[in-house]
Amino acid sequence: MSAEVAEKEFNIDTVDNAAASPDVELPWAELGLKQNEFEEIVKILGRRPTAAELAMYSVMWSEHCSYKSTKNHLRQFGQKVTEEMKKDLMVGIGENAGVTDLGDGWAVTFKIESHNSPSFVEPYQGAATGIGGIVRDIISMGARPVAVMDPLRFGAIDHPDSQRVVHGVVSGIGGYGNSLGLPNIGGETVFDPIYQGNPLVNALAVGTLRHEDLRLANASGVGNKVVLFGARTGGDGIGGASVLASESFDDTKPSKRPAVQVGDPFAEKVLIECCLELFKNSLVEGIQDLGAAGISCATSELASNGEGGMRVELTDVLLRDPTLTPGEILMSESQERMMAVVTPENVAAFEAVMAKWNVEYSWLGEVTDDDRLIITWNGEVIVDVDPKTVAHDGPVYDRPYARPEWQDALQADTFRGSVNAAILPSTGDELKAAVLELIASPNMCSKNWITDQYDRYVGGNTALSSPDDAGVVRVDEESGLGVAIATDANGRYTYLDPYAGAQLALAESYRNVATSGAVPAAVSDCLNYGSPEDSDVMWQLAEGIRGLSDACMELGVPVTGGNVSLYNQTGDKAIHPTPVVATLGKFDDVARRTPSGWRPDADGQAIYLLGETYDELDGSEFANLRGHLGGLPPKVDLAKERLLGELLINASRDGMIDAAHDLSEGGLAAALNEMVLRYGVGARVALDDLCERDGIDAFTALFSESQARAVVAVPRSEEVRFNDMVGARGYAVTRLGVVDAESGALEVQGQFTATIDELREAHEGTLPKYFG
Numbered sequence: 001m002s003a004e005v006a007e008k009e010f011n012i013d014t015v016d017n018a019a020a021s022p023d024v025e026l027p028w029a030e031l032g033l034k035q036n037e038f039e040e041i042v043k044i045l046g047r048r049p050t051a052a053e054l055a056m057y058s059v060m061w062s063e064h065c066s067y068k069s070t071k072n073h074l075r076q077f078g079q080k081v082t083e084e085m086k087k088d089l090m091v092g093i094g095e096n097a098g099v100t101d102l103g104d105g106w107a108v109t110f111k112i113e114s115h116n117s118p119s120f121v122e123p124y125q126g127a128a129t130g131i132g133g134i135v136r137d138i139i140s141m142g143a144r145p146v147a148v149m150d151p152l153r154f155g156a157i158d159h160p161d162s163q164r165v166v167h168g169v170v171s172g173i174g175g176y177g178n179s180l181g182l183p184n185i186g187g188e189t190v191f192d193p194i195y196q197g198n199p200l201v202n203a204l205a206v207g208t209l210r211h212e213d214l215r216l217a218n219a220s221g222v223g224n225k226v227v228l229f230g231a232r233t234g235g236d237g238i239g240g241a242s243v244l245a246s247e248s249f250d251d252t253k254p255s256k257r258p259a260v261q262v263g264d265p266f267a268e269k270v271l272i273e274c275c276l277e278l279f280k281n282s283l284v285e286g287i288q289d290l291g292a293a294g295i296s297c298a299t300s301e302l303a304s305n306g307e308g309g310m311r312v313e314l315t316d317v318l319l320r321d322p323t324l325t326p327g328e329i330l331m332s333e334s335q336e337r338m339m340a341v342v343t344p345e346n347v348a349a350f351e352a353v354m355a356k357w358n359v360e361y362s363w364l365g366e367v368t369d370d371d372r373l374i375i376t377w378n379g380e381v382i383v384d385v386d387p388k389t390v391a392h393d394g395p396v397y398d399r400p401y402a403r404p405e406w407q408d409a410l411q412a413d414t415f416r417g418s419v420n421a422a423i424l425p426s427t428g429d430e431l432k433a434a435v436l437e438l439i440a441s442p443n444m445c446s447k448n449w450i451t452d453q454y455d456r457y458v459g460g461n462t463a464l465s466s467p468d469d470a471g472v473v474r475v476d477e478e479s480g481l482g483v484a485i486a487t488d489a490n491g492r493y494t495y496l497d498p499y500a501g502a503q504l505a506l507a508e509s510y511r512n513v514a515t516s517g518a519v520p521a522a523v524s525d526c527l528n529y530g531s532p533e534d535s536d537v538m539w540q541l542a543e544g545i546r547g548l549s550d551a552c553m554e555l556g557v558p559v560t561g562g563n564v565s566l567y568n569q570t571g572d573k574a575i576h577p578t579p580v581v582a583t584l585g586k587f588d589d590v591a592r593r594t595p596s597g598w599r600p601d602a603d604g605q606a607i608y609l610l611g612e613t614y615d616e617l618d619g620s621e622f623a624n625l626r627g628h629l630g631g632l633p634p635k636v637d638l639a640k641e642r643l644l645g646e647l648l649i650n651a652s653r654d655g656m657i658d659a660a661h662d663l664s665e666g667g668l669a670a671a672l673n674e675m676v677l678r679y680g681v682g683a684r685v686a687l688d689d690l691c692e693r694d695g696i697d698a699f700t701a702l703f704s705e706s707q708a709r710a711v712v713a714v715p716r717s718e719e720v721r722f723n724d725m726v727g728a729r730g731y732a733v734t735r736l737g738v739v740d741a742e743s744g745a746l747e748v749q750g751q752f753t754a755t756i757d758e759l760r761e762a763h764e765g766t767l768p769k770y771f772g
Helices: 003-010 015-020 035-045 051-060 116-121 123-139 160-180 240-244 265-280 294-305 326-331 344-357 387-391 407-412 428-440 491-496 498-516 535-555 621-625 638-653 667-679 688-694 698-703 716-728 756-764 766-771
Strands: 089-091 098-103 106-114 144-154 184-191 200-210 225-230 286-289 309-313 337-342 361-368 373-377 380-385 462-464 471-474 482-488 519-528 559-565 578-587 606-610 659-662 682-685 710-714 733-740 745-748 752-755
Touching: 015 380, 035 051, 051 294, 051 326, 051 380, 051 387, 098 519, 098 559, 098 578, 106 123, 106 482, 106 578, 116 123, 116 160, 116 200, 123 144, 123 160, 123 200, 123 265, 123 286, 144 160, 144 265, 144 471, 144 482, 144 578, 160 184, 160 265, 160 766, 184 471, 184 482, 200 482, 200 519, 200 578, 225 265, 225 294, 225 344, 265 337, 265 344, 286 294, 294 309, 294 326, 294 337, 294 373, 294 387, 326 373, 337 344, 344 361, 380 387, 407 491, 428 621, 428 667, 428 698, 428 752, 428 756, 482 498, 491 498, 491 535, 491 578, 498 519, 498 535, 498 578, 498 638, 498 659, 519 535, 535 559, 535 578, 535 638, 606 638, 606 716, 621 667, 638 659, 638 710, 638 716, 659 667, 667 682, 667 698, 667 710, 667 745, 667 756, 688 698, 688 733, 710 716, 716 733, 745 756, 752 756, 756 766
Parallel strands: 106 519, 106 559, 144 184, 309 373, 519 559, 682 745
Antiparallel strands: 089 098, 098 106, 106 200, 144 200, 225 337, 225 361, 286 337, 309 361, 373 380, 462 471, 471 482, 482 578, 519 578, 606 710, 606 733, 659 710, 682 733, 745 752
């Protein structure tokens, strides 16, 4: 029995009707509620819920909206915080997006979220509306969106369904983001069979604002008017992300896949400009975007965050589909909609802005002084709830978790122990073949086929973008003030060690921001995991949150917001735990940014490797190529990461380096290849000193994924100063070789020479081969 059927039988189920008919059977299970949760709703209300109330509670108490399985763990992000970490934090966890002070009256807001399940069901619209939703979170803080990013994870590159998902997702992101006029400045793309039935489509947006333009989501001021504006409400996405993202796909269960939301980027572009004019003229007291859970979320959160209650007439909502029932209107996740609170004095000015931008709106009700959210249908009360019980005081579970029985055996299965050492590449020809194989592999190949479908430079403020280590955007044209952002995760590492894997994700993201020259300042995370009802998965999640919160405290960067995406599994097969970490850094002047490769005018510059290399191949991309996953991921040393970051930032700021690239997946081999191909400029390097110092062979030097390392290009005139700075801090450094603009090749002396054409053919041919 659906909510629609229930309402038609009740002929609009009013609160009075619910009180008078306690024994009516309601479809709470079909709407995703557990029996104990339905019983708790009855207890809260003192009666059975109406069909409309049931719709509201079902979406707001879903895993996606309520964080009921993770709330107790996520509190660590607010607890493990020092005063130093809070000094630039203007808005933290709990609002639509975190806000960080940039200085000079400027602030930046950014957030990353998931749109995983909708993007599997309908890849184009799922990915497109993921961009739209995260952009509206940024607008609702009073900011102008300035860039987007998209960390993506797909199934096997050669699986037939990957064609459908990859083409749809990439087109959806490009179609929506390009139409909004927002540059896509970076992200990641990973292929792994573990994501076949549960691809991960995470979306990040960043916006800038003046301090005085900051807006929060609350409804305060008795008598203030509540208005819904933007697109009309339709039947698309009813229960969409909230329900899809709160249960795993399982062929044994009846399908619970509601319509995926349908986006209109041109309507959103108009909405952005309309909202910015409202903010500029101080015409709204509070504002909330409509995303997951739609009007249910907007009304309950605005009222819950405010100082009073709210009364709304639902028949005043402008509809695309007049057949929608009250419950469907409340649950609809139609896109490009906002809800605001406006003083009576500003109503006329608000309407003038709507008319200017040709945006439809409807006045739904007003703020009250009775701490109740009351929703009527033609004057009859169909919802009468304490909004806090809907928005914030839902169920919280202490899910059982324990270290899996198989974890010890997994960690004991090392790569070195699993292969005959004689079959590992050792001669120059073998090493060259292995490097070319690595850089052509799905995860290490060029992602230009994807990123070339995105506009990276629209707006004129992009200073760095893919394939550089971080995306960089200018905020203020006069001073050059700007921000850098990088997103990273390694599900293989996190599968081997969930605690260390989450820390490695932060370390790489932090390192990528530092290589660009920016000072890391804030973190947003998207925690993608399987079902929390599986104790193995819940252990991975608990360890991941613990690891990430500990690492943020040690590196001194606060988590300002984020998202948890659970039930990413098909049947009992969960994805690898994939905590995607986005780090934001500050630039005083983006003119001082450092690209990730050397330019033609860098001929003769010295190439240095910062950091030490160990025999760390477990979980590596080379091990992945050989079909192995076991052992322990590379060791995390956050003190070294912080020191390396300081060295990279100081060297960039003081003009000591002209290029910098972190070492992570694929190790030194991948980094050297990407630095050479960035501008098509060759290099000569030797591994002898590195191998002697660190006690390793050439294979390990090239393919180990030891952390806290970076390759930099140093002008000859700066070598003494650079070495003095690094030596004074006691950081390991090795001179590998020189930039050679004439050679047209990457020469690893004594081992092999690969021409730039050979490297490019291997690196850039993979995605076009599979996707056209």
